[in-house]
Amino acid sequence: MGVTQYKCVIIDDEPAAHYVLISYIEKNANLILVSQCYNALEALDYIRNNPVDLIFLDIDMPEMSGIEFLKSLSSPPQTILTTAHSQYALESYDYGVIDYLLKPISLSRFIKSIERFLSFHQRDETDDPKNITVKVDGRNIELKTYDINYIQSYGNYVKVFTRQKIYLVSTTTQEILSNLSARTFMRIHKSYIVNLSKVEKYTESEVLINNEKLPIGITFKRELLEYLGKSA
Incomplete structure (x- = not known):
């Protein structure tokens, strides 16, 4: 049985953050990067028109914050927050966020976060009726x-x-x-x-x-x- 790949999107206004996350995503066979967005409005347009399993979302972005972005979606994809600020952690979990990664993000912490995401998704397809x-x-x-x-x-x-x-x-x-x-x-x-x-x-x-x-x-x-x- 082949490896199941989940479509993910990076939403962050910092190019350096994209670089780090891309390098980590490329190391994980279960993830496929389908879009890079540099602001929440751009991400809204993509997510409303394309299937997405997971988003890596920064909180502090121009025009619309990450929390405002989550509030605007009726059924947001599973979300991992990536931010330099920890004060939003408690509020973020009210919106179904599965993990909260503080920058700079280490590879080991990223892997743990993805394991949490996969634990809810990976199943034996022969056992689970579709x-x-x-x-x-x-x-x-x-x-x-x-x-x-x-x-x-x-x-x-x-x-x-x-x-x-x-x-x-x-x-x-x-x-x-x-x-x-x-x-x-x-x-x-x-x-x-x-x-x-x-x-x-x-x-x-x-x-x-x-x-x-x-x-x-x-x-x-x-x-x-x-x-x-x-x-x-």
């Missing part, structure tokens, strides 16, 4: 498993929350879970199943996915936190 068939309004439709953010119990139905819309599916929580990969989806509460790759932030009592806070049930806490701890 699509599942569900019944909505009496007809069968196919959903891409990657698009699923989380699933909520709803009486004799479940609500499937995807990047595009919410589906009311005629099935039980346990039935739909049995059709999903255990490597990617986990029950975190009697009422919730989450796509582990979409967890942006977590505490001992809740996870954050697409700006939605979902509770962690006591029964499921240990397994979930052990997984997320290994991925942190």
Whole structure:
């Protein structure tokens, strides 16, 4: 099986920062650099029209800061901040940032950051079905498993929350879970199943996915936190 490559973009107004990141990206077989942007407005145009898996984002840029850039996107790609200033770290994690690299960035720290990113993405493709068939309004439709953010119990139905819309599916929580990969989806509460790759932030009592806070049930806490701890 070939190496999975993820499309990444550098967004930074400093040419020197691009030089360092390019040299590091070239050393990682899982990453492919698809664009270099020197301001946030340029990046907005590219990301809205092209698929991107990961962005390396500077905070202090002219016209629009990195934080303002993240706020402007309804569903931003996974993000690694690259900045010389640490005072924004806490705020940045409210926007799904997966890591925060202080300049000058060492190669070892960069590698650790990419390992965190890959931990949410790399899966055995033979084990993870790309699509599942569900019944909505009496007809069968196919959903891409990657698009699923989380699933909520709803009486004799479940609500499937995807990047595009919410589906009311005629099935039980346990039935739909049995059709999903255990490597990617986990029950975190009697009422919730989450796509582990979409967890942006977590505490001992809740996870954050697409700006939605979902509770962690006591029964499921240990397994979930052990997984997320290994991925942190």
